[in-house]
Amino acid sequence: MKDISLHLMDIAQNSIVAGADRISISLSVQGDPQMLIFEILDNGKGMDAEFLKKVTDPFKTSRTTRNVGLGIPLLMQSANMAGGELIIQSELGKGTKLQAKFEVKHIDRIPLGDISETIKMLIMANPNISWSIHFTSQKDNFTLDTDELKHHLDGVSIANNNVLEWIQNTITDGIKSVYGGVLDEVN
Secondary structure (H helix, E strand, O other), rough: OOOOHHHHHHHHHHHHOOOOEEEEEHHHHHEEOOOOEEEHHHHHHHHHHHHHHHHOOOEEEEEEOOOOOOHHHHHHHHHOOOOOEEEEEEEEEEEEEEEEEEEEEOOOOOOOOHHHHHHHHHHOOOOOOOOEEEEEEOOOOEEEEEEHHHHHOOOOOOOOOOHHHHHHHHHHHHHHHHHOOOOOOOO
């Protein structure tokens, strides 16, 4: 995949298929050397220990529509190529935490991509899921929680086009504030 937003879409879809009704998406920059840490935490059905050991194998999937699952193996490859790693923790019945780390200044680190568009699309397609979005760096931090937003919307659907546009613009501003000038890079 050519950017982190595409990985985000794929992994979030895994959480949705696993029955999660609460999904937390986090991007942070920390450490020395600086690492971009992409994390998704869900309360889906989770994975048993045996499946978890094989989840990075492209020929191990829970899907019934095809015999391969490339999302997690490709994310692991992207992280490894950028001097990082992929860590997955899961417990059956409790959910999954996936964390991918990328060295910020590594020549092979893929760009962020259009994170705000991806998150908007996820919320639009899954308005009943509680989404929690977090961006952090040494400069600033940003949080958007759809449960809190729904409370303030006072009955207006979170899938309303005007609300979705506001969400996208707010996330775009959050990325700029936390990570710097351009949307597809971390400065």
